[in-house]
Each structure stands twice: as structure tokens, then as C-alpha cells.
Amino acid sequence: MPVAQDQFERIARDLPGFGNDPHAIRQRVEAMEALLEGLFVIPGTNRRVGLDSLVGLIPVIGDFVTAAMGAWIVWEAKNLGMPKWQLVRMSANVGVDTVLGAIPFVGDAFDFFFKSNTKNLRIIRKHLDRHHPETIIIEG
Template identity: 35%
Template sequence: MAAHPHLDRVARAESIAKRMDSALRVPFTRITFGLDSIIGLVPGVGDALAVAPSLYIVKLARDCDVPGHLQGRMLVNIGADWLIGLVPLIGDLFDVGFKANLRNAALLRAHVENALSTDAQPRPASDPSLAARTPLPA
């Protein structure tokens, strides 16, 4: 049986998020960083380029029918990452710790898993006593 299409989108979002936020590790530490941090080192242009994969994760969320308020939260994460990333050095350090893409991928996964588990819940059977009281059409 094939996986649900939303789960495929979640996996794609998580893959992008990992590359962007935690693909590399500082040796002998638990500190991870990704392409977002490296690209962000290029003044001005770097942070703007790093927004494209972030917005793609939001597009994947939209394709998974994520509600607007959750998409808004994802956009706030991206905006904070971008805005603070514009500040030299401080923005680069913030970028290593904040990890907006991983946050957004986690929000997407939580929504999709919740939606799929809600869909999988058995529907309550109708009350059999109602059938006895409901007249059949002539």
C-alpha cells in the first residue's frame, strides 16, 4: 500500500529542512548547522536566497491543507529567521540556534499526523433505537 501523499510531502519538507538547518555538525559538539547558515554568510543576498527553500516548505504545507493560522506561524518563523539573519554575526549565530525550517517541518508533520489519525478513527455507529422509531418511506 502506498503512503499517503501528505506523508510524502512531509518527508520532502523534512529533507529540505535538514539540509537547510542541520546537515553539518561542529566536531565534538552537539551544534548543527546547514546550508541556511552557510548561505547566510554572504551579505545581503545570502539571507534572501535562503528564504526560497523555506517558502517551498510552506507551499508543501498548503498542499497538505494546513490551516491558514498554522501557515502564518510558519511564515513568522521564516520572517524572524530572515530579519534577524540580516544582522551581521548576531544573525548568523541566531540562525544556527533558531532553525526555522526544522520548526516548520515539525509543525507540518504534527498537523498531517493529527489529520490522518483523526480520519482513521472509527465513526460511531448510529443509535439502533432510532431505526426502530423512524418510519420507512412508502
């Protein structure tokens, strides 16, 4: 049974994280950051590791795949209407992570310590907390 476009849009809007509102964008960006930077914690340390570090071990291709995922976070920030200077700063974080992360061995260690997506999430949260305070999530 085919679904009409307006029905599809209503269904998608009602699913958590699928809307175009600031709260839904925040949910998506936080989920992507968790996937890229914090899938698990290395035992005995307090360091989170995610796809950015793991996929980055695949020479060249892995770094560009994670760069595309990081660029998606910047694109979502643009959809929030964030200022250009913040978008440039976020793009620079992704660029530095990609360029230095592509260097064999050194780049893998760099990815472990430089969390560009976490930095970008922090920028987005600051913007949302200031301009869309209703999106604040209280963690307990």
C-alpha cells in the same frame, strides 16, 4: 523518444517523494529541512548546521536564498491543507529568521541558534500525525 504527459505523470508519481500525497510531501519537507538545518554536526557539540547557516554568511543574498527555500516549506504545508493560522505561524518563523539573519554578524549567530525550518517541520509533522497518521515514519 518523446514521453507523453500521462506517462510522465505516472513516472513522476511512482518516484519516491514526487507525488502530491501527504507521504511524498512529508519526504520532501524533511529532506529540505535536513539540507537547510542539518547537513552536519559541529564536532564537540550537538549543534547541527546546514545551508541556512552557511549560505547565510553571504551578506543579504544568502539570507534571501534560504528564505525562499524556507518559504517553499510553507508552500508545501499549504498544499497539505493546513489551517491558515499554522501557515501564518510558519511564515512568521521564516520572516524572523530572514530579517534577523540579515543583520551582519549578529544574524549569523542568530541563524546558528534559531532553526526556523526545524520549527516549521515540527508543525507539519504534528499536523500530518494527527490528520494523516499513515505518513508516520518510525525511526529506529
